[in-house]
Amino acid sequence: MSKMANDNGLCQVAAALQKASRLLLLGHVSPDGDSLGSLTALRQILLRQGKAAHIFVAEGCPARYQFLPGSDSIISDLADLPTRLDTVVVLDCGEWDRTGLEAERFQQQLVVNIDHHRTSQGLGHANYLDSDAAATGMLILKLCDYWQVEIDGPVATCLYTAIAGDTGFFQHSNTTAVVHEAAARLLAAGANQALVVENLQSKTPAFLQALNLVLKRLSSFLGGKGAYSFLTAADLQRLGLHRSELEGLVDYPRSLMGVQLAALLVEIEPGKFKVSLRSRAPWDVSAVAATLGGGGHSQAAGCTLLGTLEECIERLTAATVEVVLLQ
Ligand SMILES: [Mn+2]
Structure with a gap:
């Protein structure tokens, strides 16, 4: 060639x-x-x-x-x-x-x-x-x-x-x-x-406060292999944080021992969640993101979900379980 x-x-x-x-x-x-x-x-x-x-x-x-x-x-x-x-x-x-x-x-x-x-x-x-x-x-x-x-x-x-x-x-x-x-x-x-x-690497006080919320709200699924957390539109408003300042936040849930897949849901406007997905190889989060209308790389991907927080978490965890079972 x-x-x-x-x-x-x-x-x-x-x-x-x-x-x-x-x-x-x-x-x-x-x-x-x-x-x-x-x-x-x-x-x-x-x-x-x-x-x-x-x-x-x-x-x-x-x-x-x-x-x-x-x-x-x-x-x-x-x-x-x-x-x-x-x-x-x-x-x-x-x-x-x-x-x-x-x-x-x-x-x-x-x-x-x-x-x-x-x-x-x-x-x-x-x-x-x-x-x-x-x-x-x-x-x-x-x-x-x-x-x-x-x-x-x-x-x-x-x-x-x-x-x-x-x-x-x-x-x-x-x-x-x-x-x-x-x-x-x-x-x-x-x-x-x-x-x-x-x-x-330097963080603003508002970022650390957001991290505090993310860690407090950390939930696990898939028997501890999955972890997710969230920030609401009200959180962002109260902390004076723009979504562009949240880069790297999802790495904290992902750093939890035993976690293969981490998700962070950020409500960028009421009822609209930007979801960041991270995984450890061989788990492929681009496949999870794709089933939810998003995209990205195998270990870092994202998508946007509409609905209440509970609805979005439900769809995300269901899609994750489905994709993981197929992988
Ligand atoms: Mn890039």
Whole structure:
């Protein structure tokens, strides 16, 4: 098989980006380290090539990611979207509704999709998809290598954040030798690891109060192999927490000894729960999420459920039992 046919779309995407001159880069709602790190890294590389590149993130850049070089130029107001665009790049997600914008808006533009979610079908005219990659940041690094662009300190910090984010700081099961090699390269290139750790690992008082509630409400099912907890819309309002500040909370139920699968239900608006799912291999939570209309990776996935808390827990545990029995 030729290299062209076996590169998951890298050559095609690289060519499309090379031709572009005015780009809009989109991430996903509830932006995380991989999404924001990949966006800010790619933007810097495109700017260096003399292109105009803007990033749009519907909710803006969460405070903990504002250390990322270039994050201060992220657009979150639709009115600020550049009008003259030739190319739209969708990073780290495979569905338009996850970008916070509608596909209809970009019918005149070439659409490029770079993603590592297993559920992604490729929503672009050119798609670079690799579900074996631990993070979209790994794909941006491959793109850099393909173009033979030099990775400077700021780009290295962004890509290091992306990879650290999606591997749970090199602890999740997707932390392969390839991931460590990439991290080593980025550190050698000047990634500011201390800055990344300081910003990603420090918690706000409100986060710790939310964690307190999550731990108090921890329930088990599947004979102790499953654990779930929840936060209500009233909790979030009382604590003054936005859903984007809850990243990592589900890792606590998952850390419980003997737990194979953990779920955190967060009521993002009354009667609407965002469910984060985590598992230990070989349990596959992307299959659980898929039966509930969501998606993701085998050890980290999510979905949205509508109904009362009790109804959503019931549907979630029923779907989990069904999928686990089949696995
Ligand atoms: Mn990702």
